[in-house]
Amino acid sequence: MSFELPPLADLLAHSYVVRLPMRVKFRGITQREALLIEGPEGWGEFSAFVEYAPAEASRWLSAGIEAAYQPFPEPLRTTIPVNATLPAVAASEVGAVLEKxxxxxxxxxxxxxxxxxxxxxxxxxxxxxxxxPQAALRVDANMGWDIGQAVHALKALSEFDLQYAEQPVPGITGLAEVREQLRTAGIDLKIAADEAVRKHTDPLEVSRLGAADLMVIKAQPLGGIQAVLDIAQQAELDVVVSSALDTSVGLSQAAALASALPALPYACGLSTGTLFADDVCTEPLLATAGYLPVQRIDADPRKLKQLRPEQQRVDWWLRRVEQCYEQLVKA
Structure with a gap:
C-alpha cells in the first residue's frame, strides 16, 4: 500500500452497506452486497465476495480506501471501450440480454x-x-474446466473466431498447458489470465512462465489503481481492465485505472452496470455506443437508504471491515 491508512473509526463512521438487485443471475447470485466509503476525495467501494477470507478481502478494502482517500491518476483518455457481458443463459435468451x-x-x-x-x-x-456477426467475441470459463475439457471445448469454440479465452482452467501451470496444447494442435487462440493473476500471491508469475497472452486485471482484488499499474508495468503483457461486479462507484475507479494505462488494446469488461436493476446513484455509470465515460461517481443518500439491507447484514460488513483492516495494518 502506497498511502497511509486512515483511522478505523473514520472508516466505520463513513461506511454504508447496500444490496443491489440484479436483472439476471450472475456468478450464482441475484443480489449484490457492497460497502461504500465516503472519504475526502470522494467515494470508494469495498465489495469482496462474501466467501473471501479476510486475507484476500483486505486487498479489496485497500482499493476502496484508496478511491475514497486518494485522487485518481491523471487520465490519458476520457472514454473506455467496453464489452458486453453475456451470462450463461440459454441461447433463446441471448438476444434479450444483449439488447440491454x-x-x-x-x-x-x-x-x-x-x-x-x-x-x-x-x-x-x-x-x-x-x-x-461483426462483434469481437471472447469466452470466460472462470476456471470451470480441467485441462482436457478446456482443450476439447476451446477447439470447438475456436470455430467462432474468438478474440481470446479467459481463465479456462485453474492456476498458472494449467493455463500454460492449455495454451501449449492448443498451439500444438495448430489453434492460435489467445489465452487470458484472470483468477491466476488476482488470486495468486505473485501475479507476475503468469508473465514469467509464459502462461498467457494477456492479463485481465481488476482494481479491487489487486489492491487499487496504483497496485495494478505497477503489476501491468512489470508484466509487460497486454491488459484488459474488468469489473468485479462493482456498483457504479467501483466502476468509476476501474474506469480511472483503464484511463491511466499507457496502452489499452482491448475493450474492457466495465459495462456490468447493466446487470443491476438498481444502483447507488441516480444516473448509473453506463456505456454509450460501447464506450464508458471516465468520471467520479457519488452515491446518492436516498439510494443508500433505499438499498440498505437488514441490520444483521450491515453489522456483518462492518465487522468485515475491522477484520480486513487488521490485515492491512499487519502488512
Missing amino acids: YDAPHTIKIKVAEQGQGLEQDLARVAEARRLY
Missing part, C-alpha cells in the same frame, strides 16, 4: 457454467455470433 447493451462491439460470453455442458456453450456463442 448500447451498441455492443465486443461480447464476453460466460461458459463452463456448473450444471451445463459444452453443447449449451456452443449454442450460446453461436447465437451471439449470429446476432452480432
